[in-house]
Amino acid sequence: MLPDRGPEAAAARVLAAADLAEARRVCEVDPVSSVLAASRVDVASRAGLAAAGGQLWGFPAEGPLAAVCWAGANIVPVVPATLSRSERDDAVIAFAASARHLGRRSSSIVGDKEVALRLWELLSRVWPPAREVRTDQPSLMIDRDPDVEPDARVRRSDPAELDLVLPACVRMFTEEVGYSPVSGGSGAYASRVRSLMADGRSFVRVDADPQGRPMIGFKAELGAVAGQVAQVQGVWVDPLLRGRGLSAPGMAAVVTLTRQHVAPTVSLYVNAFNAPALRTYRRVGFEQVGTFATVLF
Structure with missing residues (x-):
């Protein structure tokens, strides 16, 4: 300290x-x-x-x-x-x-x-x-091709898919932060999601739910981009598809698409207690370059 x-x-x-x-x-x-x-x-x-x-x-x-x-x-x-x-x-x-x-x-x-x-x-x-203090968040980066074969079904989302993508983003946010980002009205959060989609910074894999309807199986966004660095946020797999090995190929696809179209260095930070996520990112080829902390209000 x-x-x-x-x-x-x-x-x-x-x-x-x-x-x-x-x-x-x-x-x-x-x-x-x-x-x-x-x-x-x-x-x-x-x-x-x-x-x-x-x-x-x-x-x-x-x-x-x-x-x-x-x-x-x-x-x-x-x-x-x-x-x-x-x-x-x-x-x-x-x-x-x-x-x-x-x-x-x-x-x-x-x-x-x-x-x-x-x-x-x-x-x-x-x-x-504070509502929560997260004191140990490894900061990871990769500036080369991933070590895992990218999932060919992961792509940039289409702005016309907002009604499909937005509910997945809300579910991810609620799981991660502990409250719904639309509890006080969906306008600002929906605008943020729409903007990321329009800018080519939203990535999805579309699957089918048990009724055969389209659902977001995997998603991630580039929450921040500056110069040669893009930071991934909002990584999420639908609970129905967890345990099927979608995370690592999905992240490999995000890395590949980001390095092709946005920035050569891809970064993220993750809670140290989230051991499965850390294993996934390291398997993809991310390396730790620092440690973050987050205080949530």
Whole structure:
């Protein structure tokens, strides 16, 4: 863990459009671990910070940026390991102060384990308790052909298949996070799924249910893409088809299609307690390059 230096005078600043190129360079120090934040910086660079849906903080408050933090639907700190331990802790202290000032509007804190847990340690003193803290999430990547033959039936989904794909996404999210993403209305979540499908970042295998109707047997999305890295999220096999060996060939297909059409490096992170998923990803050829932590609200 980072040292507890206390809430000192370290401060961050809210970044503007003129700071985005420099913020992107901070993310490039470790493009795999920073892909979530970098993807939002890229959206802000194309369409403006308002369109990106959050604030971007930079540390220190004056001078060249050493660390950044995205604060939108998720709080995603990017504090490079190349900084000294005291510099890293100063950055986290500064981002905690910015988060306290903004108030808790995000559904999670996610990022490098040391940084995310230190940030939560500071915020937990003033914010309500977290719903869950996932402290050990191996960060994996592959930048070559998979070691498993890809499932030829896994393909990019067609936007016309939204009514088929959306229920599978809702079921996956509910299983993984513990509540339905459409409990307060389906509009925002459906728009997110529709957008991923339209951008060619949704992958499916269509099977038949016991009544012969089409169903999603396997699915995955690229939840974040920035530069040369695409991060896979939402990997799911329908319970009716689990235990039939669909996961590894399905993930191999996602890796192959992503490297062909989107980015040469494919990453993901997974809970360490999910031993079957870890075995699958390692069988496909993913290698661990770091460890994440996630605080869920």
